[in-house]
Amino acid sequence: MALIEIFSKLHTTVSTTPKYRLGFLLSDSGLLLNFQGSKKWIEMDDNLALRNVEFVLCLDTITRSLDSNQPNVLYMHVSKPPKEKTSISNYFKLLKSIAGHHNKNLTVEGIHKKINLADSKLSWEHERFCMKRFPAFTLSSAKSPVSPLRTTMFKDNESYIIEHLVISVKNIAESLACYMYKIDPFSEVFEGHAAIIEDNIRPYLGIKATLQNNDIKDGFEKYLKNVKIFFDKPDEREPDFMFYSSNNPKLNIYRVKPAIFDLFLTFAISVYLFGVYFAIHFFPRFYSLISNSTNIYIRCFIKSSPNALKRK
Structure with a gap:
């Protein structure tokens, strides 16, 4: 919302209007629903905003809320290393130069992570756009997609x-302005009456979701044109997500056999297993005993047979 307010000031006069058009998307789903809002917006048939797009910039946790003692680093997450002289590569160089010039305590680093198509859950929002072959990246203070900074309720x-x-907002705004106006990154665009201060950020900290009130809608309509709100619901046949409610609870009761039957069955199985074990364990002795008894009987029979013949 702060970026929307800042860049709306540049479009108030014709002389400061850039040749680029900015489109803003705010989704309620995010990481919890696997960026379903972005997926819905990309798959719209009449989506003209993505035609001839230069790049898609996604914001995700751009402030550190747990590691206050750690250095302030802004990571640029991409699905594949950007080639030289491409839009993403040029913007990364601008962002890094501006961060090093205007803010000595902010560092910009790039991280490359391939999209795992076998995993149904995506790591970053820009992967939704990259899967549709749109140049996209994510700016975040979290280095890893499993960082607790993204899901913590503490701040x-x-x-x-x-x-x-x-x-963070000042560096992102300055880099976008330098990219759109093709100006020197060491010059400062937002200064004077257009300077980015705390008053630009504070009103939007307690903003609520669209389903709770119209704060977001009113803010968009105040600074933007052609504002649209889309609602999504899961497909009945192949839902991408599902909500569970307790409006119609069901209690399932099953009749099972008493515990004495389980004890008897356990005892019978134990006796059977012990019997098999002892039969296998003592089978060689039993076999040798039977063999010896049989041999003795045969020898006695052979010795007694000649005597019987002589008597006859």
Whole structure:
């Protein structure tokens, strides 16, 4: 919302209007629903915003809320290393130069992670766009997709969050402006009355979801044109997601056999297994005993047979 307000000031006059058009997408689903909102928006038939797109910039946890003692790093996550002189490569160089020039305590690093098509759950939102062959990347303070920063319900004090948000938003806004206007990254676009300060961030910290009130819709309509709201529901045949409610609970009761039957069955199985074990274990002795008895009987029979013949 702060970026929307900032860039809307550049479109107020014709002289400062860039040749690029900015489109903003705010999705309620996010990581919990595998970025279903972005998927729905991409698959729309009448989606003209993605035609001739330069690149798609996704924001995900751009402030650190747990590692207050760690250095402030902004990671640029991509699905494959960007080639030289491409839009993503040029923007990464601008972002890194601006961060090093304007903010000495902010570092920009690039991380490459391939999309695992075998995994049904995506790691970053830009992977939704990359799967449709759109140039996209994600800016985040989290280095790993499984970082607790993305799902934690704990946070630092508000002043610390605003301080880091101002730094991140300023660098993102300056880099986008330098990219759109093709100007020197060491010049400062947002200064004076257009400077990015805490008052640009503070009103949007307590903003609620679209289903709770119209704060987001009113903010979009205040600074943007052609604002649309889309609602999605799971497919009845092959749902990508499913919500479970307790409106119609069911209690299943099964009649089972008493516990004495299980004890008897356990005892019978144990006796059977012990019998098989002892039969296998003592079978050689039993076999040798039977063999010796049989041999003795045969020898006695052979010795007694000649005597019987002589008597006859």
